[in-house]
Amino acid sequence: MNNRLRSSGRAGRYVRQPLDYSAFIPNALPPLDPPLSIDIEMQDLLSDADRALGRLDGSIQTLPNADLFVLMYIRKEAVLSSQIEGTQSSLTDVLEAEANLLDARRPGDVVEVINYIDALRYGIDRLASLPVSTRLIREIHEHLMSGVRGQERNPGEVRTSQNWIGQGGSTLNNAIFVPPPAHEVGPALSALENFVHSNERLPVLVRIGLVHAQFETIHPFLDGNGRVGRLLITLLLCERQALSQPVLYISHYLKANRQRYYELLQGVRDEGAWEAWLKFFIEGIRTVSDEATETARKIVSLREAHRKLITDTFARAAASALTLLEDLFKHPVVSVKYVAELLGMTQAGANVLVRRMVDAGLLFEITGNARNRAFRYGPYVDLF
Structure with missing residues (x-):
């Protein structure tokens, strides 16, 4: 059965459009009918993830001159997030490009990864004067898309035409998912911004997980939505002070579980399966927090060993x-x-x-x- 006909109505509804395709109109957050269920399993996941985030933040703060190391975490997240969208660039490609090394074999899309790095750093700096908002999202999108594939698709501008998600060559009528029509995007983003800064008594990671899924459902730009949505995760973690530095490469988990990631986001739309998505998301935060903490520990050991080697020899x-x-x-x-x-x-x-x-x-x-x-x-x- 076409999944556009199976929506439970909990997350939103599919509405037939004048050109005879169905587009999804999301409900405002949080889910209300029924309300979000934070069961024992999710509570345990939240507890583990919160502890893992705390360990990560503590380990980064113990690093000597942490700013030296944060950029590598950002680079890794940029590479992985971009690879989810099909880029071929590796971390080595990015480092060599930053060092102005010319290599004809390097993938041309390395600039897209460098743009991601710049967009994330810009967003983190901008948080000092501008909270996470539609305006900040648009500014980040402009940094992300300037001078790369998709630059003709109005960087920094919310779309004014219909887009869709599907295999190459798919149309509006056989797409996997059709986001809301253009005239619904502005109101949906305003409602999302209101939720981000609302007084809803929700755990931070639940709120961020809801925001990410909702942003991907709105799909407000003609290109770059996936990368901006993953950037939002890091920005919100920093804005909510769950992390003092952007050192969480969540895209590592999402890339490793890419098919499940897409299926769960679609499950929210079609079946209102918010809880399944949130459990997956929270488990991902815990997993990559532990990995990033271990990386920080290894950085400290490596630095000490290499300083001693140099001093001794x-x-x-x-x-x-x-x-x-x-x-x-x-x-x-x-x-x-x-x-x-x-x-x-x-x-x-x-x-x-x-x-x-x-x-x-x-x-x-x-x-x-x-x-x-x-x-x-x-x-x-x-x-x-």
């Missing part, structure tokens, strides 16, 4: 090597020219230092070139 070059090491946590791919400029030394001196770092197993040459070589801080990148 680099003699007079130790001071310069330690300065370079700290910078590698922020810029894990470097050239000899970059090292020379960073440390204020000659090209020849930088070349000697880089060679010593290679011999120590800290840096690895990645271009295979005789000239214009680049080096990756492999042990650190491998943690992600």
Whole structure:
């Protein structure tokens, strides 16, 4: 049976449109008929996820100069979220692009991942002056879509035409899901914004899970909705102070369970299955929080081990090597020219230092070139 005819009405309703297709009109949050059921299973999941988030936040705050490491978490989330949408870029592609290394083999969509990084960092900074809102969502979308595939689809502008979700070549009449028509998008976003800042007595993760699913159902842009919706998860965690830094790569869980992710979102629309979606979402938060905490622990151990290695074996070059090491946590791919400029030394001196770092197993040459070589801080990148 066509799933557009099976909606329970709890999450919204399918409405036949003038061109003879059915579009889904979501109800305002929270679910009311019946009200959301937070049963014992969900309470246990929430308790575990809250503890995991607390451990993650604590572990990040114990990192020396946490800002150095946060960018790698953001990069990982950007890569994974973009891969869900079909991009082929890897973390290594992104690091090399940021280091201005040209490689014809690199996927052209690496710019989309870099835009995601910029959009997330912009959003986090913007929270200081603007709460999560339709305006902020539009600004983030503009950063995300500028200069990449879909840039012709009005970056930063809510759609004024119908879109749909389906396989390549699908139409409005055989799409998997048709979001609300354009004239319903503005009111739906306003209702969502009201819910975000309402006084509803709901656990933070329940609220965020509801918001993410509702945003994906509204699908307010012609492109980039999935990525913006996942960005919203991180922004809301930070705004609600569940995390002090954007170090949760939720897309790792969503990508690993992609089919289930899509099925549960559709289950909300067709069957009003909010609870099933929320349990999946909360379990995902717990899972990736634990993974990110373990990554933070490994970062601390790696940094201590490598600082000791340099101090014990680099003699007079130790001071310069330690300065370079700290910078590698922020810029894990470097050239000899970059090292020379960073440390204020000659090209020849930088070349000697880089060679010593290679011999120590800290840096690895990645271009295979005789000239214009680049080096990756492999042990650190491998943690992600």
